[in-house]
Amino acid sequence: MKRPVEGTAHPRSGARRVWAARELGVLLALALLVAVTAADNSRFLSAQSIRDVLLSASILMVLAVGQTVVVVTRNIDLSVGSVLGLTAFATGKLFVAAPGTPILLAVLAGVGLGALCGLLNGALVAAARVPALVITLGTLYVLRGIDHSWASGEQINAADMPRSFLDLGTATLLGVPVLALLAAAVLVVVAVWLSSYRSGRELYAIGSEPAAARLAGIAVGRRVFTAFLVSGALAGLAGVLHAARYGTVDATVGTGLELQVVAAVVVGGVAIFGGSGTAWGAALGALLLATIGSSLAVLRVDPFWQQAVVGALILAAIGLDRLLAARMAARAVRSQGRAREGTSHGA
């Protein structure tokens, strides 16, 4: 009765290996792209050029990290482009109305406004029991509409904003753009939260199997709500950063950006059906997309091709995903085959 019973042979940490494989793939693609571009034009690796790439990646990275938090719960936030546009314009308006506003206060105001939008999304998703895709598609248009009617054609220029605020967009610390440092800080905080804290892991549990999450006593509604709140707040932060970096803000800022964000997340290996993927991967995805933008310009590739390349990358990422899944399934079948052989002799 106490005899030890042997289990099926298991590959060690299969899960970890898959995660690593996803992020490694993106990193590899990035390295390849940089190598090819640098071989063509060595100035691509100059400090200034790298700074430019990091600057253009930072805002997308903040959005992608926020999106990851939502996507791992098997939801999606399509309104981030509109939230970014709205907060960018609001930040400009704030400086026009009160030129002396401290920068920190402006940042907090932007984050707060974004969080408010996230709260709206989260509440609607929780209350309406309608897929987040539809809800956030609605808020995408609603928020953009509010933005347009508020701006009514007005454009806020760099001259309307304080010098110190605009410096935020170009300043460097030890040669690294402050914007990129901010994005990295956001990335580290969110990535550690997602991987190492109970509330973060519960987001994965919800995305992996909602029914089991409820059985495990997880407050599913509250956690999903929190995810939208985080995504909204980070989109708000991204809006402030956008205003600081570009200096010119009107009501069209960030139009269509949500698709780039989703692309970065998917390319970074975050499963669109939830449950797996990391903030690191999404950030790498954002970095890859930004690098493609500048490297294609260096390679003098027709900018129209850029979109086709991004599309191909998404398909490649999904293809890699399927390949890994198929290999896992094959392994499972093999081990079950072994179990069945055991049956025929043992029964």
Place this chain on the structure above:
Amino acid sequence: MSGPAAASPLLHLRDVAKSFGPVAAVKGVSFALHAGRVHALAGENGAGKSTVVKMLAGVHRPDSGGLELEGRPISPDGPAAAQAAGIAVIHQEPTLFPDLPVAENIFMGRQPTGRFGRIDRGAMNEAAGRLFARLGVAIDPDRQARGLSIADQQLVEIAKALSRRAKVFVMDEPTAALSGVEATRLFAVIRGLTERGAAVLFISHRFDEIFSLCDDITVMRDGAWVSTDRVADVTVDTVVRRMVGREVSALFPKQDVEPGDVVLDVRGLTRTGVFEDVSLTVRRGEIVALAGLVGAGRSEVVRAVFGIDRYESGDVRVGGRLLPPGSPAAAMAQGIALVPEDRRQQGLVMELSVERNATLTRLRPLARFGLLSGRGERRAATDLARRLHVRHGGLGDAVGTLSGGNQQKLVLAKWLATSPQVLILDEPTRGIDVGTKAEVHRIMSGLAAEDMAVLMVSSELPEVLGMADRVLVMREGRITAELPGSRATEESVMFAATGQPGAGA
């Protein structure tokens, strides 16, 4: 050892009742679970076992009566509350987080934390490893849950329950989807649990399991309590009689039929390593059983005959005409129908309606100008459902809502819609209750009487002996015996299946 009544019970159901609208699902059921004992709950599908389980799980609250855990009344108002009270329900097919590591599946929401509240993965994996060691199984705590066999998934659920310090384990037909080896392993785990003082409620349709594993048995019928005994004091016969409420002899209503011409003629069928030189014939009006142990190659043979799997040599003739290998479409066109063993995966489209499923196999004859006529489909489905006594809410309901027995009857309906000459049934009554079993047997017998040739793969000896005109026994891919139904006995079949005299099932 004291009797069930002597020791004070760990969990006591007192006169619980539950109605859904006008339907009384459970009426006044009482029994007690004792520490260190496995208690079987037997009854046909629809007898109210699932409702009892759901009350224990906290999904349903009893309308009257109540639960007592260690003498204190409890009334869990949800699954989380039942778990917290110490009652764990292990479902037939557990719901895990497929993307997450096994250890995290066990400790979700309760992960051990270290400094700054960060999850301590090392400690979590160690704790999971200790749980598996206690269960005597080897599962890597760090591997992803996706790809675990059902048996391993159940063990993860049991480990989870252990980590929550569950005292009562409710297992709802845990062995239905397990192989023999896996079931044996599960039984070892269950015995280990009871040795450590847990009480187990075990639900199964398999009497051999109940009689080898369980200490006590409660029988339910039509939502009511029938009896609670020590297993040692009852026999299979008495239990079955109490479950069905009628005589057991009615279980195999085989009509005597004079067999006609040979319809299915299989000669020298070989697939290296799977089956070898298999020859068999089935005549009109005849029921032929393919008996043997699990893994003897029986399912593989019928799958090859139907054209799902390929074979290397040999041929299959239907009514004298050679059947091209590897083509189920050709087999169907020549009048063969195969009702697969795994009806959920291979037999039915669970999301589609009853009528859609029933007519799925003969869309062409029902279509006009290539379009399906809803009315024609409905008429054909109604007719079939009536003929087979499929109990359903409405023909438009999704098949997933039907009970296992009715699903099996619907698979039958689907294939009978093609008016086959040869009907192949793979384990036609696995996992369905005694009453529905009898109905499936009645249908089989009726079809044979209508001159259909029936080939049945079955691992249940009583079914083989009760239904078959001829019994073919397979062992390790070969046919080792052919016995006329009148001469086949448990001993002779088991001898041919194992190669050993009278070892018994």
